[in-house]
Amino acid sequence: MSENIRVVVTGVSGRMGQMILAGVCSNTKTRLVGAIEREGHDWIGKDVGMVSGSTNLGIEVSADPASVFKDADAIIDFSAPKASVQFSILAAELGIVHVIGTTGFSDHELVSIGNSGKKAKIIRAGNMSLGVNLLVQMTKRVAAILDDDFDIEIIETHHNKKVDAPSGTAIMLGDAAADGRQVALSKVRDSGRDGITAVRNKGDIGFVSVRGGDVVGEHDVLFAAAGERIILRHIATDRAIFVRGALKAVEWGILQAPGEYSMEDVLGL
Ligand code: NAD
Numbered sequence: 001m002s003e004n005i006r007v008v009v010t011g012v013s014g015r016m017g018q019m020i021l022a023g024v025c026s027n028t029k030t031r032l033v034g035a036i037e038r039e040g041h042d043w044i045g046k047d048v049g050m051v052s053g054s055t056n057l058g059i060e061v062s063a064d065p066a067s068v069f070k071d072a073d074a075i076i077d078f079s080a081p082k083a084s085v086q087f088s089i090l091a092a093e094l095g096i097v098h099v100i101g102t103t104g105f106s107d108h109e110l111v112s113i114g115n116s117g118k119k120a121k122i123i124r125a126g127n128m129s130l131g132v133n134l135l136v137q138m139t140k141r142v143a144a145i146l147d148d149d150f151d152i153e154i155i156e157t158h159h160n161k162k163v164d165a166p167s168g169t170a171i172m173l174g175d176a177a178a179d180g181r182q183v184a185l186s187k188v189r190d191s192g193r194d195g196i197t198a199v200r201n202k203g204d205i206g207f208v209s210v211r212g213g214d215v216v217g218e219h220d221v222l223f224a225a226a227g228e229r230i231i232l233r234h235i236a237t238d239r240a241i242f243v244r245g246a247l248k249a250v251e252w253g254i255l256q257a258p259g260e261y262s263m264e265d266v267l268g269l
Contacts, residue, residue: 005254008034008072010087011079012061013043015161016101016239018052020076023243025057029251034068035061038083066090073097074250078242081105088116097253099246100124103168117260121253125263126168128245132219133263135234136176139221142230143180148203150223150230152177157210157218165209166191173221174205 007024011017012035024030035048041063042051049057062068069075069090074097077084084102089112091098100113103126116122127133143152154177156170166174171185178185183203190204200206217236222229236242245263252266 004031005029005250006031006033006071006073007250008032008036008065008068008075010036010065010075010077010083011038011102012048013037013041013051014078016078016242019239019243020078020246021048021052023240023247024076027247030074030247032057032059033071035059036065036068036079036087037061037063038079039063069094069096073254074099076101076246076250078102078246081109085109085112088113088120088122091120091122092116092118092258095119095121095258097121097123097250099249099253101128101242101246103171104164114260117258119258121256121258122260123249123253123263123266124260125245125249126172127217127242128249128263129234129236129241130245130267131234131241132169132172132236133267133269135219135221135232136172136264137269138232139173140176140180142221142223142232143177144182145180146223146225146230148181150225151200151202151204151206153206153208153220153222153224155208155210155220155222157212157215159214159216160211162211165211166207167209167217167219169217169219170207170209173219174207177205177221 007030009020024032043061044063048059048061076099078101098120154170156167174185188204191207219234221232249266
């Protein structure tokens with residue numbers, strides 16, 4: 001391996017891709033070696049620094065991940081589910097680190113990523129921030145202590161461009177609450193209420209998605225019983241928290257054996 005960790009950024013023109021690009025270029029331990037966008041994107045063939053409004057970085061945006069990944073130690077990927085699945089297959093062929101921030105995967109896609117984890121070093125998290133990963137731990141603990149007299153609802157708010165709901169973070173929190181109660185989330189999940197829904201089932205874990213404006217990401221885990229409520233809350237005000245987490249994941253992942261890991265592994269929680 002070269003002195004610096006050689007990193008490719010995928011979905012480079014996106015909200016997260018642009019911040020990851022800046023993070024990789026300013027971090028002393030990483031070196032940008034590639035930038036990927038989807039086929040047909042305006043930026044293909046152009047210098048990634050120039051189209052991002054900074055200086056020439058000497059790296060053209062490419063739609064050919066197979067050839068670009070060959071020179072990389074790690075991929076940082078905040079793109080789209082189908083693309084991330086393809087990237088993980090390529091990462092497995094090369095045995096490199098694949099940090100996946102993308103959310104909204106189907107169960108089938110998650111199985112495919114799990115298979116890639118036999119050969120690639122995959123770190124996947126619906127949320128890369130330290131604060132949210134702590135919130136996940138707290139949610140699990142509180143859910144384990146309180147019985148189902150406490151209704152659990154997960155309320156998430158995001159910007160109006162977000163394409164998946166509930167958010168990946170909300171699902172992480174739902175899984176943690178279900179784990180705490182020792183049930184499978186799929187058995188108790190209650191999403192998308194509308195109309196005459198009948199009364200709430202005891203033990204269900206409810207999800208509410210709010211979309212508007214430029215909200216980076218807010219998550220409340222509500223435990224509501226007769227006469228009292230507990231609310232665990234995380235508010236993200238800057239996407240830099242996800243960039244810090246993704247860079248930490250790259251540095252940690254490079255030292256690991258192939259496998260599928262989470263941010264809880266990276267942060268030692
Ligand atoms: P965005 O729409 O701004 O960016 C996505 C980018 O991926 C776009 O530039 C798009 O052109 C590109 N893309 C799509 N298909 C591609 C392909 N086949 N090859 C290469 N590039 C492709 O979205 P965003 O806000 O940057 O979020 C991206 C993903 O990251 C979403 O799934 C979002 O939920 C997730 N996210 C995760 C975290 C976390 O901490 N895990 C934080 C923020 C966002």
